Amino acid sequence: MKYFFKVFSIALICFLLAIGAGVYTYSKIYVPSEEEPGDLGEDNKGEDEENKGKDEEPKDPLQKAIASSNRVNFLLMGMEGPRSDTMIFASYDSKAKKVDMISIPRDTYYYTKGYDNADLRKINAVYGRSKAEGSKKAVEEILGQVPVHHYITIDYKGVEKIVESIGGVEVNVPFHMDYYDPTDKPPLRIDIPKGQRVLNGEQSVKFLRFRHNNDRTVGYPDGDLGRIKAQQQFMKSAIKKSLSLKLVNVVRTGFDYIKTDIKLSEALGYTAGVIGFDMDDISMTTLPGLPEDRTYNKVKSSYFIHDSEKIRELMMEIYNVQEETTVENKTND
Template sequence: MKYFLKVFSIALLCFTIVMGAGVYTYFNFFDDTANANDKRGDHPMRDYTQEEIENLPAFEKAIANSDRLNVLLIGIEAEGRSDTLVFASFDPKTKRIDMISVPRDTQYHEQGYDSADHRKLNAVYIRNLKKGHERAAEKTMEAVEEILGVPIDNYATISYDGVENIVESLGGVEMDVPLRMKYDYFYPDGKKEVRYLEEGRQVLNGSESVGFLRFRKGYNNGDIGRVEAQQKFIKAALKKALGFNLPKVAMTAAKEVKTDMSLIDITANATKAIGMDMDDVNTHTLPGETKPLTFKDWTLSFFEHDKEQTKELMKEIYGVENLERIEE
């Protein structure tokens, strides 16, 4: 039973900063709400006939033929903006997970939303939230699909309150804090208190972990430094979870993670991940650079992704180089 829970945790790393949704599935599998909701057929690239696929360029052919499960993890701020975006792609054949951190400040323009503050990727979620959580998550998925050039099958969201509760259930996460960090802690009644994380290796509790994850104004390389710190936290939290009281963590995660993937489909994919370990988890950052951009009277710092390098990264993940070699 304990091994089975570990398999779930590794297979669905992409669902939460800790590993919550995987074991969440186990505890809810026999619930009568387990209705199929797999969106893998919704993307045009999933609808090609085999004959049409054979005539596609190598990259598109690799995507159309792939059995990969692509999931977008969305971390939500209290104000309703998406603060953390991680694309996770699981290949059931190689048992490999590739994770791409997408900076929240990535420039993304949607027709009708022309002001500077609406041109950041993290604005997509909040401006669609009035139509519901599902609509907001799906529109964010569509935006990241456009940036990466590959279909995304499902999403999972978690708030920072959820992260705090899951980390507490883990008994904290050990991290090497690279510099002194100032962060705001909010009490349940809304009162705010300024707190600090001192530099050095230490075990972060729930609220300290949130402070660590949200900290962004101090890294030499801006939002990319923050992304790298989040990636380190993800791996440290997963490593801790695999050797901890998983049922306890799972019960907490079950309350905190929201996903549109059906429990049946999660279970089916989890069984394909037997034999995985941390060496099968690979982290990347969306290629690009931070630069100031001016729109009318607004000048803001944006992350401008490099389209060509992004395509090369996705081709690497999908093994297109091997496919091109075969076709030569």
């Protein structure tokens, strides 16, 4: 448990300040391949738990590295009702004192048997039917069976409170964010001028939610992926400021608004360990995806199709292991 709070504090702060609801569709349209990339049915639950108990040594080089690694992995989720509209995989290497974060687009295609509607084939819908454990398993599958040890969820109010507790976050607003939705409860009004500015809690949530204005003439050209880049810019600024503050107060503020399988007493016991953590030790990226643009079943819905090969390369890099190539195998024959 010595390193858990280091991971928890950094990941929690990054995540609390990166909630981006993404409720409005503006991103590119992706289509699932004929082969469903995931199936998280209830029928598989018992089998998964049974397989976890097996003590066989893995043959795959990535799984070998995972088995011998001291990394602790987190799934960080920002909730908008029953959906996890922001998902971040955060991995902490206690030996190298490094954090690797991967933003997972909310529209990532993930099929669960029995949930055939277009909107239910997105990874952000998994939480509504399988809660945190189901979301963890979905992410594990997409990442190539990389384990997710812990989860953290938070809502909008928690984001506001955390930002207020650190005195706001400085960001570069790329364009005038102007949007109004009278159907939201309460009605949503976003009006953030372009330029360098320090955002308070309420403004931060609106900054992170924004995709485009009402007539779609202003917004991120790459939709949800653009919103993720804005989140990452926000996170870097927030982390830099947070690490210079007394994190006990920050964590205490956020803890009232989160759900996690980490106990507050355990987390607060290691606050001092985060002080001095360098920004250079934190890397951020986005889940690799396939460049495809189509509609699914004639329904206007957006999907992000993950690239399994590039994801494996990324996880091999994170776990510092090289793939065994065919040439090397032939040489050893």
